[in-house]
Amino acid sequence: MLAEAGRIASTYSYVVEPSEEAGGYFGRTLELPYVMGDGRTQEACIDSVREATICAIATMLERGESPPEGATSPRSEQVNIRLTAMERLRIDLEARRAGFRSVSDYIRTAALRGTD
Incomplete structure (x- = not known):
C-alpha cells in the first residue's frame, strides 16, 4: 500500500508558504488540502507534507477509496x-x-x- 500511495503522492502538487507563527514553513497539497505539514526549511516542509499525504492516501486505499488524481492530470x-x-x-x-x-x-x- 505504501509504495502505491507514494507513487500517487508523487503526482500531486505541493504548496509551501512561510509561516510566521511557526517560524518556518507551512504546506499542503492541492489535491488533499486538508493534509498539511510544516518544517523549518522548505525542504523539510515538503518532506512533512509528502509523508502525511502518503499516509492519507494509504488509508484511503486500505478503505477501498480512490484518492484524487494529480491536479495536473488531464x-x-x-x-x-x-x-x-x-x-x-x-x-x-x-x-x-x-x-x-x-x-x-x-x-x-x-x-x-x-x-x-
Missing part, C-alpha cells in the same frame, strides 16, 4: 451549472476557506467525496 469532461450570484460567492468563499485554488477543484472534490 481532464476532458466538462459540466456546466447555473448559480445565483450569491451562490457563486458562497462557493468561492468556501473553496478558499478549504484551501482550494479553484472552484472547479472544490466542487469536484465535494461531489466525488463518498461516491467510491
